[in-house]
Amino acid sequence: MADKYRVAIIGCGGIANAHARGYKALENRVEIVAIADPVQEALQEFGERYGIERRYTDAREMLDKEKPDIVSVCTWHKLHAPMTIAACARKPKAVLCEKPMATNMMECDEMMIAAQRNNVKLAIGHQRRFNASFNEAKRLIAQGAIGKPRLVFCSGTNQGLLNDATHSIDFIRYILGDPRALWVMGNIQRKSDRHERSIRIEECAEAVMYFENGTVAILIQELLWPSTLKGMGAIFLGSDGIMEVDERMIRLLDSKTAGWQILEPKGEDPFIAQARELIDWIEGKVEHRGKAENGRAAVEIVMAIYESARMHECVKLQPIGSPLDPSCRLVHTRLSPLDLMIDSGHLPVERPGRYDVRAFLLRGEEMRG
Ligand SMILES: NC(=O)c1ccc[n+]([C@@H]2O[C@H](COP(=O)([O-])OP(=O)(O)OC[C@H]3O[C@@H](n4cnc5c(N)ncnc54)[C@H](O)[C@@H]3O)[C@@H](O)[C@H]2O)c1
Incomplete structure (x- = not known):
């Protein structure tokens, strides 16, 4: 037992189960020692399901008492920054925070500063980086299967840029070899008071x-x-072919094949692979592909879309340096430009009535998030 990494999980809802599944599959290397959630029912259900005895309603108390080596942050987006910073302040070896990394650029940078200052390895849970189909697509594109990638089309269907498009942007960057975005131009519509996990979208x-x-x-x-x-x-459209990629398969058309080739790559559960790479990262064997810089890049592009809509301009992004470097002012504001647009009255709600598309996650009598 003593040579296993001690894991603590903050937030015992839906995605925490996937983190637990990852750690449970690696029980020779890690042990989930404690969990925290202010909702007793969630604590009890999760604790019983995974046989975790030490349960806390206060995450900071858990961090102080349990001194975990690894912390999983599985709360809603707004709590990613405060919980990651609270965890980093107690100097674990690594923190795996769920996506989206945070709700604005200021929070992203504060998280990176907290991790850097305390020598903590910080990864963001974009687990599609471990999906077999996306990994094969990345490999094929790197070896020139479609020639030079020119154009990517992606459609997000699922509830908000921050929640959903951060995944899309992240896997597009991953498949392309994590290139930096140079500019972003975009627009949004918000005529009703729409929220997702309590964030305005x-x-x-x-x-x-x-x-x-x-x-x-x-x-x-x-x-x-x-x-x-x-x-x-x-x-993905390239100079020499086309590749359609989703989580299950790849359809490839290139100059060497007579027609469409269908590939169905098989691989490990991405949440297990994600957890394993975190441990390997702690041990200095690899760099985690979900490292905070990549989580930050996805949030940055979403914020740039909002900033483009707010300022009616093309938003140019500058290279990332140290998070402490003042030249690292990547989009024109550190706060969410969507919030700024709403608060300044530039995006009036024409169909009143607040609603949250993830209200079904709430427990008890709460409906609105
Ligand atoms: N990687 C993925 O594919 C994926 C999938 C689903 C959700 N997520 C992300 O996971 C996060 C959580 O989403 P979810 O669907 O699991 O939500 P959820 O509502 O099912 O779970 C969140 C849990 O956090 C708890 N919580 C609230 N305040 C807390 C606090 N102060 N301390 C500790 N726990 C607290 C809640 O009581 C709840 O049990 C979101 O940011 C979401 O974007 C990622």
């Missing part, structure tokens, strides 16, 4: 982004589009 959006490798990506968010992709995916 738009009803639909579209964006164009240009990456340093010369690829343009077009994102269509929550707008009807005749896509054949199943689940999350994108279409």
Whole structure:
């Protein structure tokens, strides 16, 4: 037991189960020692399901008493920054925080500063980086299967740029080899008081982004589009071929094949692979592919879409340096430009009545998040 890494989980809802599944599959290397959630019912259910005795209603008390080596942050987006910073302040070896990394650039940078200051390895839970189909697509594109990637089409269907498009942007960057975005231009619609996990979101959006490798990506968010992709995916058009990629399969057309080739790569559960790479990262064997810089890049592009809508301009992104470097002012504001638009009256609610598209996650009598 003593040579196993001690894991603590903050937030015992839906995604915490996937984290637990990952750690449980690696029981020779880690042990989940404690959990925290202010909702007794959630604590009890989760604790019983995974046989975890030490249960806390206060995450900070858990961190102080249990001194975990690894902390999983599985709360809603607004708590990602405060919980990650609270965890980092207690100097665990690593923190795995759920996506989206945070709700604005200021929070992202504060999380990175907290991790850096306390020598904590910080990864963000974009587990699609461990999906077999996306990994094969990345490998094929790197070896030139479609020539030089020129254009990517992606349509998000699922409730908000921050929640959903951060995944899409992250896997597009991953498949392309994590290029930096140079500019972003986009627009949004928000006529009703729409929220997602308590965060104000738009009803639909579209964006164009240009990456340093010369690829343009077009994102269509929550707008009807005749896509054949199943689940999350994108279409990559290259100088020498086309690749349609989703979580289950790849359709490839290149100059060497007579027609479409269908590939169905099989691989490990992404949540197990994600947890294993975290341990390997702690041990200095690899760098985690979900490291905070990549989680931050996805939030940055979403904030740039909002900033483009707010300022009616193309938002240019500058290279990431140290988070402490003042030249690291990547979008024009550190706060969410969506919040600024709403608060300044530039995006009036024309159909009043607050609603939360994830209200079904709430327990008890709460409906609104
Ligand atoms: N990687 C993925 O594919 C994926 C999938 C689903 C959700 N998520 C992310 O996971 C996060 C959580 O989403 P969910 O669907 O699991 O939500 P959920 O509502 O099912 O779970 C959140 C839990 O956090 C608890 N909580 C609230 N305040 C807390 C606090 N102060 N301390 C400790 N716990 C607290 C809640 O009581 C709840 O049990 C979100 O940010 C979401 O984006 C990621």
